[in-house]
Amino acid sequence: MTRALAEAHSERAGAPHAAGAPLARRRRRIDLLPYALVAPFALFVVLLAIVPAAWTIGLSFFHDAALDPPVRFAGFQNFITAFSSSSILQSSGNTVVYMVVGVVLSTIIGTAAALLLQTSFRGRSVVIAVLILPWALPGIVAGLIWVNVFDANTGLLNSVLTSLHVITDYRVWVGDNRLLTVFLIELVQVWQMVPLSALLILAALQNVPDELYEAARLDGCSGWALIRRISVPLARPGIAIAAVQSVVATLNIFDQPYALNGQADAGASLTMQTYFVSFQNLDFGQGYALALVIAVATVIVSFGVLKLVYRQVEY
Missing domain, CATH: 1.20.5 (Single alpha-helices involved in coiled-coils or other helix-helix interfaces)
Incomplete structure (x- = not known):
């Protein structure tokens, strides 16, 4: 029991x-x-x-060259040797110019395009679709397209300028003058980056309440005042993202200068030099070192641009 x-x-x-x-x-x-x-x-x-x-x-801290074995610890020697080269120093300067010109132009033009597309009009969707096309092209394809524009013998640019009597003889636009070469190559990249920048900034503008614009108009604000005091300040998150993506693209530029100027130092970027050192010279240690420099520079500059431009927005 x-x-x-x-x-x-x-x-x-x-x-x-x-x-x-x-x-x-x-x-x-x-x-x-x-x-x-x-x-x-x-x-x-x-x-x-x-x-x-x-x-x-x-x-990046090891000597790893296929023509000089074996692999051995080198400390900072890869960085010292790499940046003792005049070609790499010139490419570093070119990359800085690419970044400054690209970020400034793509952000300004992208902001202007986004402000124009903010208002509704007939054919707006078609304009946006056409705007995306340059961004959708691979960089090497865009470079090959613009080769026909800048060609010294049969290029469209020479043809148009001579027809308008701006110049009398056909000129070499890419490869002759270093600064002009870098600027023209970067214009091609800006042509590709602007669509994405415009779409990012336009997305930020779409979040701005219409009531703010209506209240500002009632207070007598002009169109320029609306842009300066409402649109641009409240679109700063989108502008910051657009600027950062431009920094990443310009610091890692490769396709456009390679297609337009080949292996010439006049327009070479630091990313191109990384490729040449690694796969032509077969010095992988220096290639790793240059890749690390580019990665660290991209992170630092992107963070700096983000801190400079970004502001939290509350409606």
Whole structure:
């Protein structure tokens, strides 16, 4: 009798635990679900971003040249040797010019285009679709298109300028003068970057309430005052993102100068020199060092531009 009562008591005592066990397991599965969903993306980032970055950082301090084995620790020698080269120093200067011209022009033109597209008009969707086309082109394709524009013998630019009597003879536009070469190559990249900048800034402008414009008009604000006091300040998050993407694109420019000017130093960028050092000279240690310099410069300049331009907006 006592044993039967004890067994019945134990069954009643264990019943809640038995009923609660599936619920606890279900809760554990639900808690693990977000991690399971994020895991593939996290693995992708680790394998394709963090691991190569760590590999680059590590090997940039080693002498790794296929024509001068074996691999050995070199400290900062790769950086010193790389930046002792006149070609790399000139390419660094070119890259700075690419960045300054590209960021300024793409941001200003992108902001102007976004302000024009902010108002509704007939054919607006068609204009936006056409605007996206340059951005959709690969950089090497855009470069080859503009080769026909700048060609010294049959180029469209020479043809138009001679027809308008601006110049009397056909000229070499790309490759003759260093600053002109860099500027014209960067114009091609700006032509490609402006659509994305305009769309990013336009997205920020679409979030500005119409009531703010109506109230400003009632207070007597002109169109220019609306742009200066409402549109541009409230679109600064979008402008900041557009400027940062321009920084990343210009500091890593490769396709346009390679298509327009080949391997000539006049328009070479630091990314091009990284390619030449790594795959032509087969000095992978210096290539890793240059890649690390470009990556660090991109992060620092992007952060600086973000801090300079970005402001939190509250409506």
